[in-house]
Amino acid sequence: MNPLQPSSAGPVANPFASTAFERRKSRAAARNQWLMFSFCAVLVIPLVLILVDIFIKASPLFSLDYIWQNPVNKGKGGGLWAPLIGTFYLVVGSLLCVAPVGIFAAIYLNEYARGGWLNRTISIAVTSLAGVPSIVHALFGLGAFVLGMLPAVNRLFANPNNPESKWEAGLLTASLTIAVMNLPVIITSTREALGAVPHSFREACWNLGATRWQTIRTIVLPNSLSGILTGIILVVSRAAGETAPILFTGATYFKFIPDSGWGKLFPYSIGEPFVAMSMHLHVICTQISKMPDVMKYGSAAALIALILLVNSSAIALRVWLRGRKRW
Amino acid sequence: MPDSTSNLRRRKFNFFDAIEKPTEWLIRLCGWSSIIGLAAIFLFIFKEAAPMVPRLNWVEFFTSPRWIPNPAPGNEPSFGALALLVGTFTTTFIGLMIAVPVGLGAAVYISEFAKGRVKETLKVVIELLAAIPSIVWGFIGLMVLGPIVKWVFTAEPGSAWSVVMVTLHLATADSGASQGTNLLTGGIILALMSVPLIVSLSEDALRAVPDTFREAALALGANPWDTVRRVLFPAARNGLLAACMLGMGRAIGETMAVLLATGHNNRIPLALTDPVRTMTATIAAEMGETVHGDAHYRVLFILGIVLFVITCGINVASDLIIKGVRNSNKGPK
Numbered sequence: 001m002n003p004l005q006p007s008s009a010g011p012v013a014n015p016f017a018s019t020a021f022e023r024r025k026s027r028a029a030a031r032n033q034w035l036m037f038s039f040c041a042v043l044v045i046p047l048v049l050i051l052v053d054i055f056i057k058a059s060p061l062f063s064l065d066y067i068w069q070n071p072v073n074k075g076k077g078g079g080l081w082a083p084l085i086g087t088f089y090l091v092v093g094s095l096l097c098v099a100p101v102g103i104f105a106a107i108y109l110n111e112y113a114r115g116g117w118l119n120r121t122i123s124i125a126v127t128s129l130a131g132v133p134s135i136v137h138a139l140f141g142l143g144a145f146v147l148g149m150l151p152a153v154n155r156l157f158a159n160p161n162n163p164e165s166k167w168e169a170g171l172l173t174a175s176l177t178i179a180v181m182n183l184p185v186i187i188t189s190t191r192e193a194l195g196a197v198p199h200s201f202r203e204a205c206w207n208l209g210a211t212r213w214q215t216i217r218t219i220v221l222p223n224s225l226s227g228i229l230t231g232i233i234l235v236v237s238r239a240a241g242e243t244a245p246i247l248f249t250g251a252t253y254f255k256f257i258p259d260s261g262w263g264k265l266f267p268y269s270i271g272e273p274f275v276a277m278s279m280h281l282h283v284i285c286t287q288i289s290k291m292p293d294v295m296k297y298g299s300a301a302a303l304i305a306l307i308l309l310v311n312s313s314a315i316a317l318r319v320w321l322r323g324r325k326r327w
Numbered sequence: 328m329p330d331s332t333s334n335l336r337r338r339k340f341n342f343f344d345a346i347e348k349p350t351e352w353l354i355r356l357c358g359w360s361s362i363i364g365l366a367a368i369f370l371f372i373f374k375e376a377a378p379m380v381p382r383l384n385w386v387e388f389f390t391s392p393r394w395i396p397n398p399a400p401g402n403e404p405s406f407g408a409l410a411l412l413v414g415t416f417t418t419t420f421i422g423l424m425i426a427v428p429v430g431l432g433a434a435v436y437i438s439e440f441a442k443g444r445v446k447e448t449l450k451v452v453i454e455l456l457a458a459i460p461s462i463v464w465g466f467i468g469l470m471v472l473g474p475i476v477k478w479v480f481t482a483e484p485g486s487a488w489s490v491v492m493v494t495l496h497l498a499t500a501d502s503g504a505s506q507g508t509n510l511l512t513g514g515i516i517l518a519l520m521s522v523p524l525i526v527s528l529s530e531d532a533l534r535a536v537p538d539t540f541r542e543a544a545l546a547l548g549a550n551p552w553d554t555v556r557r558v559l560f561p562a563a564r565n566g567l568l569a570a571c572m573l574g575m576g577r578a579i580g581e582t583m584a585v586l587l588a589t590g591h592n593n594r595i596p597l598a599l600t601d602p603v604r605t606m607t608a609t610i611a612a613e614m615g616e617t618v619h620g621d622a623h624y625r626v627l628f629i630l631g632i633v634l635f636v637i638t639c640g641i642n643v644a645s646d647l648i649i650k651g652v653r654n655s656n657k658g659p660k
Contacts, residue, residue, distance in 0.1 A: 029552035033440055039432035040441075043522060044452050050471050101357050108358030112351075124646050125361040131573065131642040132368060132635060133580025134461070135607045139614075139631040143371035147619070180364050187361060213347040234458075241460025244582040244607075248614050278462045278583075285466055286587065293470075300466045304459065311458040315451055 051304065058301035060294055066302075070259055075284040075295060080302055082257045083280035085267060086171075087306075090246070090276055091239045093175030094182060099232060101179075102186030109187070110194040111216055130184035134244040141177030141249035149173070150271075167271025174250030174274070181245055182235045189234060193227025194220060226321040233314035237307050243278040251279040253287065277303050372631050379625035388629075394593050396613065396623040406626045408633075410595050414510075414603035417596055418589060419578040421514025422521060426578075427571050429518070430525030434570075435555055437526065438533040457523035461583040468516040468588025473507025480504040480511075480600045496598045504600035506590055511599050513589035517581055521574035528573060532566020533559055569645035576641040580634060582607040606630045 018026070069079030113119040146169045159165045197220050205215040221228075255275045257267035268274040281299045284291050383406065387393075391407025398404050437449050481503035482489035492498040499505075536559055544554040560567070590602025591612065610627050617624040 025553065026550050029550040032552045033436070036432040036436035036440065039429045040436050040449055042429060043433055043456070043519075044449070047452075047456060047519070050467055053471065054467075101360050104354045104357030105360050108354045112354060113358065122358060122361055124643060125365045127646050128639050128642045129361050129365050129368075131576045131580070131638045132365075133582065133607060133638055135580070135582040135610050136368065136372065136631050136635050136638075139372050139375070139610065139628055140368040142614070143375045143628070144367060147375075148371065180368075183361060183364055211344075211347060213350055214344060217343055237458050241458075241462070243460070243462040244611055247611055278460055281462050281466060282583065282587075285469060296466070296470065300463055300470075304463055307458050307460060307463075308455060311455055315454065 054297055054304065055301050057294065058297040061298040061301075066298065070257060071254075071280070074254060074288050075280065075299070076288070076291060077295075080277070080280070080299065081264070082255060082267065083275045083277045084302075085257075085265070086251075086255075086274040087240050087277045089171055089268060089274065090174055090178065091236050093171055093270070094178035094239045095232065095235065097176055097179035098182050098186055098235065102183050103190050103228060105183075106187045106190035106194060107216060107220075110191050111212065111220065126184045126187050130188070132181075134181065134242060137177055137181045137245045138247055138249060140180065141173060141245060145169075145173040145176050146249055149176075168273060169248070170250045170270060170272045171268055171274050172250070172270040174246040174276075177245045177249045178239045178242060181242065182238055185238060186231055186235050189231025190224075190228050193224040193231065196227060197223045226317065230314050230318050230321075233310060233317065237310040237314075240276075240310065241278055241303065241307050243282050246276060246279060250274065251276050253279075253283045277306065369632075369635065372628055372635065376625050376628035376632055379622060379629060382622070383626065383629065392593070392595055394609075396626070397616075404622060406622075408606070408630065410593050411604060411606045411609055411630070413595050414589070414593075415579060415605040415607070417510055417603060418513045418517055418585060418605060419575060421510060421599075422517030422578045423571070423575055425515065425518035426521045426525055426574055430522045430570070430574065431529055431567060433522070434526045434529035434533060435559075438530045439551065439555055439559070453523050453526050456519070457527070461520065461581060462587075464516050464520055464584040465587030468512050468584060469508055472515060473512050473588065475507075476509065476512045476515075476600065477504055477507035492598075498600045499598045506602055508588050508590040509600045509602045510589065510596050513585050513603065513605075516584050516588045517578040520581060520584060521578045524577055525570050525574040528570035529563075529567050532563040532570060535566060536562045565648045569648045572641050572645040572648070576638045576645075579641075580607060580638050582611050586611050606634055 066079040067084065068081055070081050071083070072078035109119065109122060113122070150167055150169065150173065154166045158167065201219050201223065202215050205219045206212075210218070250273055252273035252275060255268075255273060258264050277299075281296075281303055284299055285296055387405065387407050389412070390409055391405070392410035392413075393405045393407040394410060395402075395405045433449075433453070437446060437453075441449060480492060480498055482492060482501075484501040489501045489503065492503060493501050540558050540562055541554055544558040549557065585605045586608040589605060589608065591604050591608055592602035593604045593609075594601070596603045610630055613623070614627055617627065
């Protein structure tokens with residue numbers, strides 16, 4: 001018989017044995033831990049099953065042609081080239097607009113602004129802007145860029161006798177809308193990256209006589225470059241996936257682009273409607289009757305694959321950087 | 328300044344140093360960009376909506392479910408947004424009913440119990456979950472979840488399941504759900520979309536609780552679950568509340584997923600599997616059909632203002648709540 005076991009028969013009861021109350025408590029603790037683990041499982045397992053299901057149903061389409069060919073017959077056949085290249089230019093355009101502004105704003109918030117009401121107001125504005133619904137961004141893009149900016153631009157630059165030279169809602173307006181939407185994302189991630197540079201680095205640089213801007217340029221930015229890059233990659237994935245903001249600000253249902261030559265690589269001018277991956281998925285799911293299911297699954301699988309690829313590269317970059325951090 | 332008595336050499340000209348002043352001004356200007364952006368959003372949306380503000384029948388807007396923007400010739404259009412408001416709030420409510428317990432539970436597990444590889448994997452999966460675009464969630468609701476919901480909530484009229492469904496308001500008709508895309512499907516999709524946000528923010532809030540709190544609880548003999556329930560939850564209360572509120576803000580503003588997954592039917596839902604329609608989906612679906620400048624167009628912008636005000640209110644409130652927790656954690660109490 002184990003002397004440590006509490007026993008009414010034994011001469012000495014173990015004073016440290018757990019009481020019924022403690023045993024009940026620890027059983028409840030174990031049960032709740034399993035419950036919380038099952039919540040995680042509820043999140044992860046069905047999602048993985050759904051994704052696998054989508055990819056299996058899309059698998060008959062997997063080939064290079066599916067990426068390289070243009071959609072034919074309103075997306076009932078052919079591939080995904082036109083929306084893919086449209087998404088590419090949309091992402092590049094919005095990054096060109098948002099990256100400099102967002103990074104400078106983060107530098108201001110982290111390096112220049114001292115605590116106080118202005119800093120606090122800006123922080124609240126950033127979180128509020130991040131919470132603005134995407135459809136409200138779409139309305140803003142419609143009101144500000146399509147109806148406000150484009151007529152002004154056309155009055156200045158377009159040839160009044162040639163309607164062809166007028167810019168319509170297109171890549172430019174959609175990129176600007178997406179850029180405004182991603183501004184808080186890039187400010188937050190860049191600010192985090194700048195904040196991760198130890199303050200002693202800056203102090204050392206100031207003590208050598210460098211000005212604030214010299215310190216930022218030679219010490220702070222190079223040391224946080226990788227974190228900033230991770231943030232930019234996340235913005236890429238968001239820009240590629242958004243549908244609502246480009247609904248009325250430049251994306252269109254169908255657009256015929258050349259099947260070969262330079263026109264295939266540079267199909268859209270910036271004042272011209274374009275097609276994008278997310279918009280393509282929306283259109284073929286809801287707007288066209290008798291769409292074969294495999295095309296819907298194929299389009300969804302391609303978009304998911306694109307987003308997961310971009311995001312995993314951000315995660316990989318982060319893990320790699322954490323490994324070679326020197327402080 | 329180079330003068331004859333000084334033997335200091337002139338510093339080499341550096342372009343980047345020369346632009347210090349203009350760059351600093353540019354940085355200051357960009358610092359304001361988020362405020363400018365927020366103000367511009369409100370101004371431009373209000374500018375488009377303004378001519379309709381005095382003309383709109385506001386009582387009808389908030390109390391009538393009659394949304395008839397394009398009536399038959401000779402009839403007056405009617406803009407009653409009650410069903411849209413109810414649709415938005417019911418889907419959000421059902422989404423949060425699922426997302427809050429699951430999200431908080433998952434956050435506690437990841438932050439307090441999971442170790443090593445499991446923890447890293449779960450964090451990466453939650454992050455990827457957050458990255459899936461809303462149109463893909465809508466697609467999942469439409470093509471995958473909808474048929475499952477329709478299958479579960481279908482019964483022979485008169486059978487036991489049918490009676491249960493009608494009595495418990497799970498379905499209006501005794502044959503079950505009329506379509507797979509409905510309130511429940513939309514709610515589940517919204518839950519899946521807002522869970523990653525709730526998990527990551529709650530995890531931050533739990534991590535912000537000092538380790539001394541945990542050590543004190545363990546020293547008093549509390550087991551891990553008691554520590555979570557009696558020490559961590561009260562200590563991180565504000566952060567957890569803010570996380571749930573931001574999840575709610577995201578669910579209210581979600582557009583493409585609910586457009587595809589809620590059935591888009593303008594009426595007040597009476598049962599769990601009735602199709603509904605939300606404010607966001609209405610704007611997305613109808614803006615393309617409007618004529619620029621007519622009443623319908625402007626009313627859609629008014630819906631946008633309503634959404635903007637609701638989500639901004641939620642964001643500012645949650646920001647203040649988080650600020651409250653920061654101040655109360657400063658220094659000994």
